[in-house]
Amino acid sequence: MPALHFWYDFASTYSYPAAMRIEEAAARQGIAVSWQPFLLGPIFEALGWNTSPFNLQPEKGRYMWRDLERICAAMDLPPMRKPNPFPQNSLKAARVALCLEDREPRKRFSQAVYHAQFAWLLPIDEDEVLAAILDCQGLRAEEILAKSAEPEVKQALRSQVAKARQLGIFGAPSFVTSDGEVFWGNDRLDDAVRWQARL
Amino acid sequence: MPALHFWYDFASTYSYPAAMRIEEAAARQGIAVSWQPFLLGPIFEALGWNTSPFNLQPEKGRYMWRDLERICAAMDLPPMRKPNPFPQNSLKAARVALCLEDREPRKRFSQAVYHAQFAWLLPIDEDEVLAAILDCQGLRAEEILAKSAEPEVKQALRSQVAKARQLGIFGAPSFVTSDGEVFWGNDRLDDAVRWQARL
Numbered sequence: 515m516p517a518l519h520f521w522y523d524f525a526s527t528y529s530y531p532a533a534m535r536i537e538e539a540a541a542r543q544g545i546a547v548s549w550q551p552f553l554l555g556p557i558f559e560a561l562g563w564n565t566s567p568f569n570l571q572p573e574k575g576r577y578m579w580r581d582l583e584r585i586c587a588a589m590d591l592p593p594m595r596k597p598n599p600f601p602q603n604s605l606k607a608a609r610v611a612l613c614l615e616d617r618e619p620r621k622r623f624s625q626a627v628y629h630a631q632f633a634w635l636l637p638i639d640e641d642e643v644l645a646a647i648l649d650c651q652g653l654r655a656e657e658i659l660a661k662s663a664e665p666e667v668k669q670a671l672r673s674q675v676a677k678a679r680q681l682g683i684f685g686a687p688s689f690v691t692s693d694g695e696v697f698w699g700n701d702r703l704d705d706a707v708r709w710q711a712r713l
Numbered sequence: 714m715p716a717l718h719f720w721y722d723f724a725s726t727y728s729y730p731a732a733m734r735i736e737e738a739a740a741r742q743g744i745a746v747s748w749q750p751f752l753l754g755p756i757f758e759a760l761g762w763n764t765s766p767f768n769l770q771p772e773k774g775r776y777m778w779r780d781l782e783r784i785c786a787a788m789d790l791p792p793m794r795k796p797n798p799f800p801q802n803s804l805k806a807a808r809v810a811l812c813l814e815d816r817e818p819r820k821r822f823s824q825a826v827y828h829a830q831f832a833w834l835l836p837i838d839e840d841e842v843l844a845a846i847l848d849c850q851g852l853r854a855e856e857i858l859a860k861s862a863e864p865e866v867k868q869a870l871r872s873q874v875a876k877a878r879q880l881g882i883f884g885a886p887s888f889v890t891s892d893g894e895v896f897w898g899n900d901r902l903d904d905a906v907r908w909q910a911r912l
């Protein structure tokens with residue numbers, strides 16, 4: 515069965531609620547999800563942005579934090595908190611995710627990273643934090659962290675970014691159906707699932 | 714009864730589907746809509762942008778036109794077309810809208826301007842086009858166009874932009890509930906209506 519591809523950056527705030535609800539939304543329609551970590555940084559850099567647009571546009575940033583408070587409350591998630599610094603560096607977490615099998619282990623790791631970051635304010639660029647998350651899931655943290663620093667994994671993440679660009683992705687979360695339709699944003703998740711369900 | 718405030722720019726693409734469906738969505742919850750035209754241009758200029766972000770970010774622009782094709786199809790609206798130039802200059806249309814009573818005459822004029830622009834590709838910055846739209850609605854076009862060029866109306870539009878900024882508005886469409894919650898984007902319209910309905 516073709517899967518709905520879920521493109522996410524660990525530093526992306528709206529990817530958090532999407533990561534927490536995509537499996538259930540997709541399962542209701544009998545659809546599988548493929549977890550596709552990537553980095554927005556290089557895509558933003560190409561636009562001349564050196565940080566998140568939510569920092570570059572303070573009004574949009576203020577709106578986003580309030581909006582995510584509302585969204586988390588409606589989803590019964592813990593209150594959304596702002597990491598310091600924001601955005602966090604998501605490079606290591608993305609490399610680790612690529613070392614894990616898509617989809618169950620990668621899904622569980624990814625959801626845990628979002629929780630650690632936005633509910634507990636843990637620094638997700640630190641090996642200790644990533645190791646603790648892997649440990650909690652019964653995964654071999656040391657081995658996986660070592661693997662995540664290998665050249666093949668670094669290259670795999672660069673390929674992910676290149677593929678995202680090729681698909682026309684410019685933000686996260688994005689959802690790509692098996693016929694190539696792109697849907698951008700947590701609030702378009704249900705549209706993407708419906709589109710995939712019709713294929 | 715407090716109304717849901719609908720902030721829109723005539724050049725804004727996502728404001729078009731919002732303008733076409735907001736009255737029905739609000740009426741289902743027994744809510745009135747107050748139509749608040751404003752200009753995004755000065756707000757974008759303050760960010761150093763000299764045109765629409767959909768032009769500044771070509772990938773985002775391509776996505777937006779495809780996304781609006783899907784949205785118009787789902788709403789049984791005529792196919793969305795791209796005006797040339799894009800964005801259109803929305804200054805005159807906004808001034809005319811401010812001369813019309815909120816909400817029925819302003820609503821009908823605003824919906825007609827969106828249709829003229831995005832379905833028929835008419836230049837909405839031309840007096841002839843605006844006059845034709847007013848005529849169609851049995852309004853005194855010549856009188857209204859003359860009034861729309863008066864200093865009080867120009868000042869009223871500047872005040873609208875200042876008020877939008879004060880509310881934290883940075884994009885269109887935006888919906889502001891009577892307790893000051895801001896919701897941004899056509900896909901957040903239903904959330905805004907639900908929020909207002911609880912007040």
